[in-house]
Amino acid sequence: MTGGLNGVAHVILTAGNFASSTAFWRDMIGYLGLKLVLDSDAMLYGVGGRTAIGIRTPSAENVGKRFDQGAPGLHHVCFRMRDRAAVDAVHAFLAKRTDIQVVHPPQEEPWAPGYYSVLFEDPDGIRIEFNHVPGSGLLVDGQDIGGADAFD
Numbered sequence: 001m002t003g004g005l006n007g008v009a010h011v012i013l014t015a016g017n018f019a020s021s022t023a024f025w026r027d028m029i030g031y032l033g034l035k036l037v038l039d040s041d042a043m044l045y046g047v048g049g050r051t052a053i054g055i056r057t058p059s060a061e062n063v064g065k066r067f068d069q070g071a072p073g074l075h076h077v078c079f080r081m082r083d084r085a086a087v088d089a090v091h092a093f094l095a096k097r098t099d100i101q102v103v104h105p106p107q108e109e110p111w112a113p114g115y116y117s118v119l120f121e122d123p124d125g126i127r128i129e130f131n132h133v134p135g136s137g138l139l140v141d142g143q144d145i146g147g148a149d150a151f152d
Contacts, residue, residue: 010052013025013124016065018056021124051079076129083132088106094118
């Protein structure tokens with residue numbers, strides 16, 4: 001018997017600048033077709049696609065701080081898309097924005113056969129990836145992760 005894991009229920013991000021972060025994420029949640037179930041002065045929360053995305057206010061001592069990808073804790077978050085066209089569409093949505101930075105447009109990556117992704121930083125500098133991996137990816141017997149020496 002396995003441990004029964006059935007995906008990621010939610011990802012909660014803490015914003016350094018809650019107003020600019022929620023302005024972006026409110027649009028992103030809508031774009032992704034998630035249902036906005038909480039939009040308050042303390043949290044933004046959308047549910048759908050077998051997961052949820054939440055943005056919360058920072059503690060008083062962290063107001064205005066930006067995310068540090070190299071610090072202990074979160075490195076980045078990756079959301080899986082149904083196909084390459086969905087990754088391309090997310091990029092088209094992101095490319096119109098001035099409040100985020102696209103790290104790389106859709107491209108193939110060595111992590112798994114057919115791995116295709118777009119990577120960006122949200123208004124707080126948190127790295128977010130949207131990817132598509134066709135078929136069984138790394139679940140195929142004998143398949144190892146590629147590009148393991150390319151972590152940044």
